[in-house]
Amino acid sequence: MRNYDIVVIGGGPAGLAAAKSAYENGCHSVLLIERDTKLGGILNQCIHNGFGLAHFGEELTGPEYAHRAMVELQETASGVEILLDTFVMEITSDKTIYAMNKTDGYFEIFAKAIILAMGCREKARGALAIPGTRPAGVMTAGLAQHYVNIDGYMVGRKVVILGSGDIGLIMARRMVLEGADVLACIEIAPQPGGLARNITQCLEDYGIPLYLRQTVTAIHGKERLTGITVSEVDENYTPIPGTEREIECDTLLLSCGLIPENELSRKAGLAIDPKTGGPFASESLETSVPGIFACGNVLHVHDLADNVTKEAIEAGKAAALFVGGTKETTSKDAIDNPKEFPRKVVKPVEESKQEIADDGAYGVRKMTCIICPRGCQLSVVLSDPPIVSGNSCPRGEEYAIAEVTHPMRTLTTTIRVRYEDGSLGRISVKSNGEIPKEELFELAGKIHHTIIDAPVQVGDEVLPGVVATSGT
């Protein structure tokens, strides 16, 4: 039997930031439990960039963001105890935690406060009830991401993405860079689900068509997927008979939404908000059970890791105050006056307002700024020099001018590593800064044909112009 003031469940960005914040706010008996063998959560497989602009003021890949968060925790809150490879099996409303691992066996922990940071999972095929056969080759985009980025397996050759969530968009690009044909991205809603910048840099960059108001209505193939039927849908998302068409493919990746992982919460009797799928929480992120707090994707699905970190800092602080006795429980508020989370509003792509009139002499190009998640809609008059409008900051203008003169992109991919014992592994890498768009495939090819030697640390230059974003 062990006692801690605060136990944090989950070691993704939410858990890492919550533990650090609890410690910094005066609680020095903190335990963080993570079921994986390393910290970082889902970020470890998100090898693409686009993280960290808000929290670290710098564009990072997922593994780099996780690495930074871990370093921060070690530097400022080194007293936080961490249990890896440990699964929390059950929590109770009186804050007993049943956990298990190979060294300590099955054990109980008593906590004064618990912070839930278990993240979320993807909607699988069942939740969509797509009729047809059940062949290999139909999987969630996140699972494909794990196979491709962590394990290094190629999951398909002719790929269709169902759903335009960010993970699906990111995987569309990833599969193309790995040599697959991505035939289409199919979205049931009238507007894409993912960030506008991902539509641009993951679909448009590679000429992958996005079909809105359509869905997959049948899956074909006995052993391996051989094709799908796609139909248009009406405004109630019901397929319209007669609009069916067939697409031949061997892989269908599902990117149709995330669901907070609340098995543990339910068993502990936490009230769950049917709107978010996560527990109800008060302004101070306390759930309906006194002393149990929640943050990150377990609470509601976030688009950005930076927002997760921000929320987790609040949760850590609230838990520390609760344990220190300087703050009363707000668990009643969780039900009576629950905190509203910004529901993801998917705006139809907006025309830029202060558009500069095109006098017809040059022509105009419209584009989405991909520099930050805001995704401003830009118009560029193709004069010399080009004239940009629609941007909310100067970086947008820079981006737009570069885009019409010499488009630049950051490449993120993986590279094989040979360990001392001869075995092969894989780490993630990125181009050292942006490179000309037309050189993406060439550099990717060079990286994929190289095997580097371990050890490698985050930030090492492993090839000229290529740096490691995770280590061995």
Add this chain to the structure above:
Amino acid sequence: MKYDIAIVGAGVVGASIAYNLIPYDVSVLLLDKNNDVAMGATRANSAIIHAGYDPKPGTLMARLNVEGNRLCEKLCADLSVPFKRCGSFVLAFSDAEKNTLQELFERGVKNGVPDLRIIDAGELREMEPGIGEEAVAALYAPSAGIVNPWELCLAQAEVFVRNGGTFVGNAEVTAITKSNDAFSIETTNGEFETANLILACGIQADSVHGLIAKPDFQIVPTRGEYFLLDKSEGSKVNHVIFQCPNELGKGVLVAPTIHGNMICGPTSEVLKEDIEDTATTSAKLAEIKTKAARSVSNISWRDNVRNFSGIRANSDNDDFIIREIPDCNGIFEAAGIKSPGLASSPAIGPYMVELLKSSGIALPEKSGSYDMTRKKIHFRDMSNEDRAKLVASDPAYGRIVCRCEGVTEGEIRDAIASPIPPCSLDAVKRRAGTGMGRCQGGFCGPRIVEVLLAQKEDTSPLSILQDAEGSNLFFTRETEVES
């Protein structure tokens, strides 16, 4: 080598026959065209151990159903196969249907079904609060149960192999010829010789029979589709809930599964072209929703985990066909084993053994000892104290591999060590229960792939299968192929 007995078809019927031959000193070969056991109807059905009021009194089906139901409890206990005698209801939605209940009741009594009774709406709602408003009465059969059907098959096959029996997969029987005192069986995985032959081929019963003689029956393959809903729904019902057949056709059932999910289905559709087409269709899935809602009102279809379908080996004969094939000495068959074939299966094996004996097949008893039981760890069903003890004695049980079903590394290791080693992700799933939950392998998939790769040296990821032969998961990573 020449076998004494070869069984074709490793569904629950073939497995039961193989299992019941363990006490005898004969060499037995179990063949299947698939790469694992339980790949036919046995893995895709309602998983109900029917009480036995459905079959016509006096039929073989009536006798074997009631007998199979009775035997099931001990058999499952011996084999560590999850089984629960949860009881069943047949609902009546009108007075006319009450008459049907009465008929079923009388049939059941004649068949020897224990403790049957008709209950009124009040008692029904007390026992099953979620029942739909229309129900006015029900036939209650406390002896009905639920089981894990593929595990029932697998466990018997495993114990059969452990006791010296032989299982050969990927062996589709394509020809059978008689030579002197033996039959030679040509398969897609080698040729085998046997003195006696037992066919238990499910929907292929007539075509495999046709390899020897013109069949005097015809299989009418009839597909049934299902919804399998999340555990959050599974707790909404405690009994198997049937409907009376009515003018709209056969009803659908709503039942808890042994894993705690809810199952709704099956539909009924005769397959004309591809008799192995286990696709689901939007029309039939919609039909299930409408029909099931009459039995249980608040089913949340959003919480669907999986749709699937299975194909019944219905035949143009009302009864099971279990016999020595006329004019084919030494060749036996279990054909037309439609529902309640699973419930009857524990009695089909023993019945076949008696049939062999009465046909003069020599079945000397083994002189040495043999063990017909199997011990298996189901970590998630254990108490906290027992878990703690187990993990202390064997740390492999201390790591969770499948988060939805709480399956441990130790259980995966046990699955790999099965006398019939798994050769695909789904085969591990059938043995350990991984990937059955709401994420459908999204979390544990990569971990199981790792285990399968580690099983044999030099296994290429390209050879990893999802399920049947041909269901390869991965392709070569062409970008990394050195040019």
